[in-house]
């Protein structure tokens with residue numbers, strides 16, 4: 150699909166990768182860009198309309214979707230990460246539930262609520278922001294990794310479900326991005342704008358999967374190895 154003249158809805162577009170998506174969509178000539186955000190008053194992005202949205206709250210999702218019946222492209226970007234030094238520390242189960250509410254159930258709520266809208270508007274596309282953490286795992290980020298693995302699986306099922314209505318579904322996998330979420334992590338990071346550009350290029354080319362950095366491409370390529378990255382660690 151063409152981004153030019155599309156009507157896009159980006160969750161969590163007030164900062165980080167979501168903000169980069171919103172800016173890139175405006176730059177590519179989207180007819181309208183909605184930012185689905187928890188605090189619409191905090192959004193001042195030229196060319197972007199803010200709509201109140203908490204992806205973990207089905208009523209909030211329904212209210213937001215009701216205000217955006219012209220959408221042709223949904224970017225499920227909103228997400229959270231939490232670090233626990235050891236899986237054996239107290240709190241892992243509660244933390245995992247919290248993370249899943251946003252990273253897994255949030256993606257489900259938004260995708261399922263927008264599916265009929267996209268159908269009515271000719272098909273369109275959904276981008277689900279996943280992670281290389283769907284394919285590797287560490288004790289530090291175990292709950293986050295599990296949420297992204299679950300969202301990856303949902304994305305793959307959703308793609309097949311929506312094929313018939315002409316909606317393409319992209320899984321976007323990426324390693325560390327330079328946003329608030331990785332503040333204090335001393336690791337190589339890609340810029341959010343680079344990730345948004347690759348993903349939207351992928352939407353225009355009808356790509357089902359976009360791997361936005363070299364590390365992620367290497368991890369995916371290694372999945373069939375006997376010592377796959379999730380066994381060997383990276």
Ligand SMILES: NC(=O)c1ccc[n+]([C@@H]2O[C@H](COP(=O)([O-])OP(=O)(O)OC[C@H]3O[C@@H](n4cnc5c(N)ncnc54)[C@H](OP(=O)(O)O)[C@@H]3O)[C@@H](O)[C@H]2O)c1
Nearest residue numbers: 161165166187203204226227228280324325326328329330
């Ligand atoms: N940064 C990385 O290294 C990295 C790597 C791979 C994938 N990702 C994924 O990329 C996506 C964006 O992350 P980021 O790095 O841009 O993180 P970020 O800078 O922390 O931004 C997260 C965004 O999600 C929003 N959000 C969180 N929970 C929400 C909810 N319940 N309802 C609505 N909005 C909510 C936040 O809104 P508030 O401002 O209201 O908190 C914020 O706009 C996430 O899905 C993340 O898992 C990130």
